[in-house]
Each structure stands twice: as C-alpha cells, then as structure tokens.
Amino acid sequence: MEGALPVPVNMTQDELKALVGQAALAYVVPGTVVGVGTGSTVNHFIDALATMKDRIAGAVSSSVASTERLRAHGITVLDAATVTSIPVYIDGADEIDHSGHMIKGGGAALTREKIVADLAERFVCIADESKLVEVLGSYPLPVEVIPMAAAQVARRFERQYGGQATLRAGVVTDNGNAILDVRGLRITEPLAMETEVNQWPGVVTVGIFGRHRASVCLLGTAAGVRTLTF
C-alpha cells in the first residue's frame, strides 16, 4: 500500500530527509514515550519532535548522539531499562527492501537501535528514496563484534557467504565494540541470514533488521513522501 504527498521537485537528499523527518511526527502517539533512532534523517526528526515535546512523555534513545540532541532540545530521555513497551520507534535505514527488511548500522548504533526497536509495537522507517532496493546487500552490512572475534567472524563471512569483511577504522561503538562492514553480499533471505550470523561467537548484533523490520516506511521522493506499508 502506498500514497504520496506532493512536494517541490529538485530537492537535495538532505531536504528529502528533512521532509520525512517532519512527516514522521504524524506517527508519534501523544502522551506516550517515543523510540528514537540515530543518523542524519533522525536528526531532522528530533528537531521536528522538539515542536511537540510538551505533548509526549519523553523518548528512549538508541545512541549517545541522539540522546545529546534530544536533551539539547529539552526532551526528556528515559533509560530503556525502565520502559516496558512503546507504541512507535522512528529510525532511518541504510537500505530497505519492498518487504520492510533493512540494513542498518551505518552510524554504528545498530545494537541499541535493535534493542529500542524490540520495545516498540511498530517501526516507522524514514529514508530518502535512494535507500529503497530490490535486494539488500549493495550497502556494506555492518556487524557489531567483540573485538577479539573480529578476524574469526570475517573469515566466516568469506567462507559461508563469500562476503569480504573489513574493520571500520577508528570506530568504537557506544558499547565499546568494533564494527565489521561486509561487502559482496546479496541478501535474498534476510531472516535466515540474521538468525545464522547472530549465533556466531563474538557477534553482538548483525545489521539486518528482519525480525525487527519496518511496518511503515516514509520515503522522501521527488514526487513527495511515499508511504509504504508492509
């Protein structure tokens, strides 16, 4: 199912991100706690959320960066451990397919993103149209790993899926771990790969959001905001 709201043509990628960040406000349930993702698209959402900060019960954040931005706007950030359920989680994606499966983790926040997504009744993905793909895998798949397992996990990707993993230089996650970026994958069965890789020793989180896929995607396009529901 989809629909589109018209917008002026020739918008930049950042303007498309701002457009969907604003559009996501319609999915915030007044009086409740909002799950907030991480990244440049979400930054626009956080800025928009500030306009209704007095009508929400606060936010659960998926990264130190988003927490700082939320607090700078005067939005209350709650510890995820104190929250049992939230109606909606709003976050970006590096890729999303036509079933709502995503690759996430370009900003290295994938583990906390999956934790907050797990608290949510629904995941609303906000993205510019370049993120919509037929098959996941052109974007290098991020995997958060315990550093001592990085080489072993990399070898296993090569052996099992023919993927080439490299350590993301200079990056330490909010959880003190490393990120592998895996190239050369064609992820035709996201749920199966997510389940498999999650079982490898030393893998903290794989950036495939299959079980935690989006139920709605607000896609910024030259024709307006396309709403995809899955």
Ligand SMILES: O=C(CO)[C@H](O)[C@H](O)COP(=O)(O)O
């Ligand atoms: O998964 C993420 C961070 O870990 C982001 O949602 C993803 O990288 C998209 O970022 P952006 O909105 O900047 O394009």
